[in-house]
Amino acid sequence: MTVDPRFYAPLGALTLGQVAEMTGAPLDGDGELPVTGISSAGQAQPGDLVFLDGDGKSVPQISPNAAIFVTNEANLRHVPEGAPRLVVRFPRYAHAIAALAMYRPRHLDWTGDARIAPDAQVHETARVSPGAVIGPGAVIGEGSWIGPNTSIGPGVQIGRHCQIGANTSVFCALLGDHVTLLAGARIGENGFGVMAAPDGQRDAPHFGRVILQDHVTVGANTCIDRGVFEDTILGERTKIDNLCQIAHNVVFGRSVIMAAFGGISGSVRVGNQSMLGGRVGIADHVRVGEGVSLAASSGLFRNVEDGETWGGTPAKPLRQWMREVAWLQKQANPKKNS
């Protein structure tokens, strides 16, 4: 996936030799080979630098376009034959060094006193409350409202008839029409990813976006992180309550409903029309089908098929969970049930 230049300023391509030098890797291959982008191994475009990390025991997803690798010894066997590769001890970290040399998040250079950047495009019918700030290159559509003390980052696109509440922040994001963000929502922050580096653990930098389709609503103080390289996406008319957490690379379908304190880990998929009760948690990479219901307080660690209703922690089919709850109550309280 291509890094969106509206959010990340391209600093120019590198050569494999330059990447080797900045990461301290021995050069193996053509030092003049151009490195023109970055991505995950699974979503690479030609010219992208990708990485393989971990113990190498499972076969990673690798796009046929993936052509330039940073890897550790353990993953060397997964690198396609003949592909240029740099071998380092901390491939995730080495990749981050190269990525930050190629792209710089534009918000880190947003300075000055201009509340609305001169080159931001605010539609004449849009209303901007006092204290709101709008970054360079941002676009605010017809009839939209930007609440007081809200921050719209560089390059952010907000459609028509949106309501962006007070004290909200929106970065690295594209919003459709009729999108509502309640006060304090945090859209497009760097996701939570800890990578090993020579001097200890560091944050993995994120280069993706958040996409909120038409009629999406996001509750107060809810956080939706941007993707690592791809996007975090909420489908049309999906409605999220207050104080929820949606991690990087999550994709929700259309008309999903999620109640307060929902917590969705990285790369989860949730199908159309599913309903998540209060305080539901879902572990990373789990797939939830369409029309699924998860009872309040469920902690889900497994995939759920279309139309099912689950509950409990660890979550299981609702009937089974209810049977366990009832059975335990009966067994542990013999007098009441004699």
Next chain:
Amino acid sequence: MTVDPRFYAPLGALTLGQVAEMTGAPLDGDGELPVTGISSAGQAQPGDLVFLDGDGKSVPQISPNAAIFVTNEANLRHVPEGAPRLVVRFPRYAHAIAALAMYRPRHLDWTGDARIAPDAQVHETARVSPGAVIGPGAVIGEGSWIGPNTSIGPGVQIGRHCQIGANTSVFCALLGDHVTLLAGARIGENGFGVMAAPDGQRDAPHFGRVILQDHVTVGANTCIDRGVFEDTILGERTKIDNLCQIAHNVVFGRSVIMAAFGGISGSVRVGNQSMLGGRVGIADHVRVGEGVSLAASSGLFRNVEDGETWGGTPAKPLRQWMREVAWLQKQANPKKNS
């Protein structure tokens, strides 16, 4: 209950004929009948438009004052004989259309560069930090402090000796004296309510308020939604920790204590001096008596009488829950207990 004009600008009364036209309902009754307000069926004042929605199987609460109805076929039998009614497929949505034609939230029109609106009343002893913005018609009482980058919405009333922390937002709310809001608290947002509409699900608009009585404290990043038509209320000296969620129409009594991550669903009642441990969740419409204790992590789905102590998910009397926990541990680990 009357919609408070400090927060919602009255756009003028409608006639039943106008409501029929804007909602596409066949007119049944006097088209010139004035529709002068909106409310829930249970709290109607004369002249209010109310709605009945759902499958009609349970008998809805209907005030004797309720006189003008939008309803679906399933609820027609609950409409008092002779009362004017509009029959539509999506009554909740039709009611919202009429409501938004009668009242407009004032914050959606709060624009301009004035940090403190010219007609806001800020007491001469109040202190306003840099970046704070105060909307038209708002009132800040003697000795109160408004933190930096905080947003006080149009018409909001803040009493004496209040401390409103940094980056906080307060809308559609009345605060007593000695009220403390810590940084990032979100007071008076639209509650979470999804209604069916012809084009898919939409947010139900809210026209109520938040009332925080004297000496109430609200923690950092905690959210308290305004009521749908009535108010969300916290009684005197009630203390709420950080990162809690209090939904629309909730009423807490005096001196309630709620620890972090507490989540209270719509229309819940909690009596005086009750104590809610960390991460307690309460399902909608549940009644909790006075002096009740709920253990940390309780998930409560049933009413609790005065003075009781409950725990677990689903919550039950604490002794019973503890007995189940201990019994399960013993049974499942026979060697340890032989």
Next chain:
Amino acid sequence: MTVDPRFYAPLGALTLGQVAEMTGAPLDGDGELPVTGISSAGQAQPGDLVFLDGDGKSVPQISPNAAIFVTNEANLRHVPEGAPRLVVRFPRYAHAIAALAMYRPRHLDWTGDARIAPDAQVHETARVSPGAVIGPGAVIGEGSWIGPNTSIGPGVQIGRHCQIGANTSVFCALLGDHVTLLAGARIGENGFGVMAAPDGQRDAPHFGRVILQDHVTVGANTCIDRGVFEDTILGERTKIDNLCQIAHNVVFGRSVIMAAFGGISGSVRVGNQSMLGGRVGIADHVRVGEGVSLAASSGLFRNVEDGETWGGTPAKPLRQWMREVAWLQKQANPKKNS
């Protein structure tokens, strides 16, 4: 511990007679005795006023330096012989009255239109986004970024190469180098402490700080409260996800990882390299060793030794918890297992 004058303006020492007068306590001792500071009984410096409250049944921690006491009758027996003492019904409250007469939080007097206070020190290479405000005496180090609409309170020290996200607030805090705060983080608010007072419950005032060491990352909308008298501390490279709560006086070691919705109660200790899964809760004063893993959704009420892995609510060793889960599932669903 000494109250840090960068955050709390010293209003001058008191005499024991003045404290007696303002708290309504009968004077017992030398009325001219200088009271030069405040602290907890366990951490007193010479001249500090300390308090003993509660039922007096357990022996409180009392520093050999503790020399001037406010106490209730129940705790009189714990006051060292000969030490001056004031006996009151509400010692915690009386202590707070004296404390607030000696120290005033500087942010309560931060007013005016200056976005950056004239005496704040912002390094020439630091970047400050529109809408950010920086209080008197604050220091922003080399190469750091302060996001839009963010509030940096009086006296706050921010090191080099820090990234402070949008709409964040930082008070009463010292940050090292390479610290990252994501949008909406709330650093240094008053902690949650309810004390009895003659007119009902009140908030206990906090006079401590938050210390974030080098390379700490704090997620979006996460809250870290300042200490009561001592500090809340996160060690180097500790990484906290979004929407977490860390209460007063908590101390985390180095390279701790905590996922979203983690909730850490007052005075908890967590050792180096421990990993806390999503929605982990820890009760107050619990000690967690080094290299401990807590499974997602754990509710921990007991100390955990180095290197252990626990889960469940109430949390127990992971194997034991898993055994209980599996045993219950098997017993309650006999048909599936026959």
